[in-house]
Amino acid sequence: MNNSEILSIKQRFGIIGNSPQLNRAIQIASQVAPTDMTVLINGESGSGKESFSKIIHQLSPRKHGKFIAINCGAIPEGTIDSELFGHEKGSFTGAYDARKGYFEVTDGGTIFLDEIGEMPMSTQARLLRVLENGEFIKVGSSKVQKTDVRVVAATNVDLLNAVDKGKFREDLYYRLSTVPISVPPLRDRGTDVDLLFRKFASDFAEKYRVDSIRLDDAAKNILLRYNFPGNIRQLKNLVEQISALEMDRQVSAETLVKYLPQNRSNLPALYKSTDAQGAENLNERDLLYKVLFDMKKDMTELKKLVHDILESGDIKESAIRDHPNLFRNIDDSLSSVVNSTSDTSLSDSYYLEPKPIEFADDYEDDKVEDISHEMEDESLSIEKKEKELIIKALKKNNNKRKYAAKDLGISERTLYRKIKEYEIE
Numbered sequence: 524m525n526n527s528e529i530l531s532i533k534q535r536f537g538i539i540g541n542s543p544q545l546n547r548a549i550q551i552a553s554q555v556a557p558t559d560m561t562v563l564i565n566g567e568s569g570s571g572k573e574s575f576s577k578i579i580h581q582l583s584p585r586k587h588g589k590f591i592a593i594n595c596g597a598i599p600e601g602t603i604d605s606e607l608f609g610h611e612k613g614s615f616t617g618a619y620d621a622r623k624g625y626f627e628v629t630d631g632g633t634i635f636l637d638e639i640g641e642m643p644m645s646t647q648a649r650l651l652r653v654l655e656n657g658e659f660i661k662v663g664s665s666k667v668q669k670t671d672v673r674v675v676a677a678t679n680v681d682l683l684n685a686v687d688k689g690k691f692r693e694d695l696y697y698r699l700s701t702v703p704i705s706v707p708p709l710r711d712r713g714t715d716v717d718l719l720f721r722k723f724a725s726d727f728a729e730k731y732r733v734d735s736i737r738l739d740d741a742a743k744n745i746l747l748r749y750n751f752p753g754n755i756r757q758l759k760n761l762v763e764q765i766s767a768l769e770m771d772r773q774v775s776a777e778t779l780v781k782y783l784p785q786n787r788s789n790l791p792a793l794y795k796s797t798d799a800q801g802a803e804n805l806n807e808r809d810l811l812y813k814v815l816f817d818m819k820k821d822m823t824e825l826k827k828l829v830h831d832i833l834e835s836g837d838i839k840e841s842a843i844r845d846h847p848n849l850f851r852n853i854d855d856s857l858s859s860v861v862n863s864t865s866d867t868s869l870s871d872s873y874y875l876e877p878k879p880i881e882f883a884d885d886y887e888d889d890k891v892e893d894i895s896h897e898m899e900d901e902s903l904s905i906e907k908k909e910k911e912l913i914i915k916a917l918k919k920n921n922n923k924r925k926y927a928a929k930d931l932g933i934s935e936r937t938l939y940r941k942i943k944e945y946e947i948e
Contacts, residue, residue, distance in 0.1 A: 540715035544707035556582035564677040566706030569756030576635040588632030596641035614663020723762035741776035
């Protein structure tokens with residue numbers, strides 16, 4: 524399939540983007556469409572899996588038949604068999620009339636089973652029989668019925684992992700995944716994010732009868748680096764919010780950030796640009812992220828070093844030698860931020876000049892002993908205070924452990940253990 528044919532499919536089904544992964548998924552969908560093979564579409568929630576099921580149906584000989592999309596996760600377990608395969612009158616409480624299921628109604632067409640991983644095990648067995656023999660039985664009936672339906676399934680979970688956990692039938696998995704199609708998440712589609720933003724901005728401008736919103740360069744960089752866990756659905760909601768709520772149609776970085784959930788998993792990845800000589804440059808925000816990540820790594824190493832010292836009771840020369848730049852790294856990282864930017868407010872807000880910690884070559888053993896004694900005294904004093912609090916609590920409550928434990932905020936079992944440990948009478 525050439526690029527012009529892929530472009531024609533995109534225009535017909537309203538698909539925006541030029542990423543190689545997206546084009547590959549469209550190519551596979553169009554090639555498998557004329558056949559009757561079962562297709563399994565893999566992709567994260569909100570990535571546009573239903574669009575590919577429509578491509579498969581509309582480019583197939585079944586295009587004049589019915590197309591039904593069903594979200595298996597949205598149908599209660601007690602009614603999903605009735606929804607898919609129908610039921611007879613009186614087959615269960617509330618079944619006042621006989622009902623045709625989707626597999627009977629869609630005979631000659633295509634059924635799209637979204638979130639197939641949420642389907643109950645009992646329903647999976649019924650579905651497997653339809654895929655293998657084209658047969659099904661209504662709920663409350665003993666009559667075998669035939670149907671000619673093409674099944675396109677989709678999932679946002681790892682079905683093989685679900686098979687290993689006993690939550691999905693292995694035979695059904697291999698029957699469904701005759702042809703797998705992987706729909707890429709939005710974060711892996713590069714500049715497609717900007718194309719989709721502009722498309723949605725134009726659509727909502729027409730809907731709300733306002734001018735279309737536009738991103739400045741800084742806002743565009745943030746948009747391209749954002750993780751978008753909700754994929755296209757999240758981006759569309761984002762554009763609609765900004766289009767409806769913001770008066771200024773030029774969207775700045777500060778404005779955009781207000782609408783982006785800022786939790787750890789969704790922080791923008793460090794974005795590296797190159798100058799004319801090919802050297803890597805980082806903007807101020809990226810530098811701050813880099814400093815924080817480096818500091819976290821250094822602090823982890825510092826904790827390990829201190830832990831080793833306390834465990835052994837001795838500062839070994841090898842421990843210092845293995846971490847020669849541990850404390851210097853933090854100072855150098857922060858200094859790089861200040862030296863890389865001319866923004867005075869940024870320097871004042873984020874730069875704290877730490878005093879370097881130095882270890883003398885002739886570190887005296889008695890100092891190590893003093894530190895150990897201080898730590899031991901502190902530990903003993905904590906135990907002493909804990910013992911005193913337990914005694915006070917017992918006296919206050921006339922030696923009734925239940926109420927003493929409640930005052931201390933611990934369980935009665937823990938209190939009993941502490942009493943034995945401190946030999947409290």
